[in-house]
Ligand SMILES: O=P(O)(O)OC[C@H]1O[C@H](OP(=O)(O)OP(=O)(O)O)[C@H](O)[C@@H]1O
């Protein structure tokens with residue numbers, strides 16, 4: 763890690779600790795992190811930055827569990843298993859906090875493009891693209907006006923309905939590395955269509971990530987398609 767990367771990691775750890783502190787006392791935070799309450803106070807108030815080893819632990823281990831808990835607290839699942847995750851995908855600052863934690867925890871190669879499907883994946887993709895400093899792209903079920911060339915992916919769903927996603931052809935160049943993300947993965951059909959788009963573009967998959975997996979079918983389906991890391995922050 764160079765100096766700038768170390769500084770970024772230290773600041774991310776402070777962001778995670780500040781989020782946790784919102785609903786905890788310093789003593790509770792000390793117990794949860796195994797760090798002295800006095801140090802935590804100085805980090806949260808911005809007087810001192812945690813060392814890089816400490817910062818890495820906070821972001822990679824504590825941060826992942828804490829964000830998964832926070833995500834669980836924000837979603838509701840109805841009696842048929844459908845998820846309402848509006849409180850997550852509408853909260854860009856929360857997703858901005860999720861992005862570095864996810865990037866560190868899942869070990870994705872730094873992508874050239876973060877790709878998702880409209881609509882609900884867009885804010886997450888934006889947060890991850892912003893974290894990596896890369897482009898963000900989203901495939902849509904309709905063709906964007908004034909765009910001439912598209913990559914298309916078509917699939918017949920279990921329901922029998924045919925679905926097509928369109929991505930402007932200029933969004934991904936051949937040989938680029940693409941991180942495929944979405945807010946939710948259930949059957950994995952949407953991720954499969956996005957992976958088809960990456961393949962048609964002659965690009966590489968850096969990983970597949972969903973905030974929420976509704977069951978394991980979708981994650982397993984994505985794992986069958988790529989050797990890159992595949993995962994979700996929580997499963998319902
Ligand atoms: O794994 P799957 O079974 O394909 O389901 C996951 C997809 O379903 C939801 O999108 P939806 O099609 O409802 O569109 P939206 O994002 O516009 O709500 C969700 O945002 C995923 O894209």
Ligand SMILES: Nc1ncnc2[nH]cnc12
Nearest residue numbers: 843844845846946948976
């Ligand atoms: N909100 C949702 N919850 C569960 N499965 C889904 N598939 C598509 N949208 C979904």
